Amino acid sequence: MNVPFVDLNAQYREIRRDIKKPLENLFVKSSFILGEDVKLFEAEFARHCGTNYAIGLNSGTDALFLSLLSLGIKEGDEVIVPVFTFIATALAVSYTGAKPVFVDIDDKTYNIDPEKIRKAVTKNTKAIIPVHLFGQSADMQPISAIAKEYNLKVVEDAAQAHGALYQGKQCGSLADIGCFSFYPTKNLGAFGDAGMVVTDSEKIYQKIFMLRDCGRKGRYEHAIKGYNSRLDTIQAIILRAKLTKLDKWNKLRQENAKYYSQLLKDEKNITLPQSAKDASHVYHIYAVRIKDRDRIYEELRQKGIGVSIYYPMPLHLQEAYKELNYKKGDFPVAERVCQEIIALPMYPHMNKKQIKFVSEQLKKVLNG
Numbered sequence: 346m347n348v349p350f351v352d353l354n355a356q357y358r359e360i361r362r363d364i365k366k367p368l369e370n371l372f373v374k375s376s377f378i379l380g381e382d383v384k385l386f387e388a389e390f391a392r393h394c395g396t397n398y399a400i401g402l403n404s405g406t407d408a409l410f411l412s413l414l415s416l417g418i419k420e421g422d423e424v425i426v427p428v429f430t431f432i433a434t435a436l437a438v439s440y441t442g443a444k445p446v447f448v449d450i451d452d453k454t455y456n457i458d459p460e461k462i463r464k465a466v467t468k469n470t471k472a473i474i475p476v477h478l479f480g481q482s483a484d485m486q487p488i489s490a491i492a493k494e495y496n497l498k499v500v501e502d503a504a505q506a507h508g509a510l511y512q513g514k515q516c517g518s519l520a521d522i523g524c525f526s527f528y529p530t531k532n533l534g535a536f537g538d539a540g541m542v543v544t545d546s547e548k549i550y551q552k553i554f555m556l557r558d559c560g561r562k563g564r565y566e567h568a569i570k571g572y573n574s575r576l577d578t579i580q581a582i583i584l585r586a587k588l589t590k591l592d593k594w595n596k597l598r599q600e601n602a603k604y605y606s607q608l609l610k611d612e613k614n615i616t617l618p619q620s621a622k623d624a625s626h627v628y629h630i631y632a633v634r635i636k637d638r639d640r641i642y643e644e645l646r647q648k649g650i651g652v653s654i655y656y657p658m659p660l661h662l663q664e665a666y667k668e669l670n671y672k673k674g675d676f677p678v679a680e681r682v683c684q685e686i687i688a689l690p691m692y693p694h695m696n697k698k699q700i701k702f703v704s705e706q707l708k709k710v711l712n713g
């Protein structure tokens with residue numbers, strides 16, 4: 346049996362009928378840039394998050410970048426980010442001219458360790474970007490308390506956490522700004538690149554609204570030097586259809602994760618995902634830790650199981666950030682996790698047979 350890492354085709358089959366007509370209408374109308382569906386999707390996504398505003402963008406990376414610009418982050422500033430995340434979290438900081446300052450992660454949730462944030466704050470620190478990694482909220486209460494104490498802004502990187510909750514509230518709605526990616530494999534994924542910013546602040550909304558569209562305030566009147574970071578109307582149509590399934594698909598992911606954990610719980614050599622208090626995990630990624638990870642990875646791939654390594658290298662050891670002069674040993678928790686972590690196949694439409702097969706094969710290679 347082959348089990349892929351994700352199965353996007355199964356999602357397509359579920360929304361196929363719903364998108365056919367709206368796509369046809371769009372092709373006839375040819376309103377491809379900021380058409381009506383973008384506005385409708387923004388309103389629907391803001392409602393889902395429980396925020397006043399949502400602004401559709403071309404990617405999660407630009408969602409982070411424009412968010413930081415809207416807060417006035419610039420050269421000479423520092424922004425605190427976890428050292429274990431997708432590099433876009435840090436790149437967005439670099440694009441503004443500011444410096445990303447890395448902080449180690451919690452050993453159980455793999456999210457930024459709030460205890461270690463305080464030590465990274467300097468007089469130049471302007472903001473913190475907690476990432477809700479793998480679909481589980483960062484511990485926002487202590488993070489917000491530190492931000493308040495030092496007068497810092499908080500931008501949530503919710504690229505992997507659509508629909509995840511923290512103390513009953515949606516990830517993305519817990520701080521000054523929430524940023525989402527709709528990269529195809531995300532829990533809410535487009536048929537290409539797409540992203541979104543959500544906020545309760547009218548001022549931030551107005552600023553990002555202009556930034557995403559060449560700084561426009563009229564057709565050919567430009568108030569600021571903006572960017573072309575708009576959400577495509579085609580993607581908005583796909584995402585509107587998928588948003589109606591998000592909560593159901595997240596529930597299926599949670600059921601799949603529960604079944605994995607039930608089948609693997611007696612294996613001594615595996616660390617299963619751990620749920621933090623106050624957070625609901627939506628399992629964008631179901632990641633386990635294994636000492637002998639590289640061998641296990643190779644053997645499972647040979648058996649046709651689509652395992653993946655999220656992430657093999659922490660940001661401070663990436664060549665792209667060599668100018669920051671970090672070294673091996675600076676972030677011991679993240680470095681250890683990078684050596685041990687392995688993501689098992691996870692998607693809403695996985696069936697029990699597949700989960701059982703993956704778990705059995707994993708146990709076999711572990712013990713033999």
Ligand SMILES: Cc1ncc(COP(=O)(O)O)c(C=O)c1O
Nearest residue numbers: 404405406431433434504526528
């Ligand atoms: C944690 C995190 N931040 C940011 C991004 C960037 O999003 P995008 O690929 O849509 O630019 C991603 C996903 O790719 C991500 O996983």
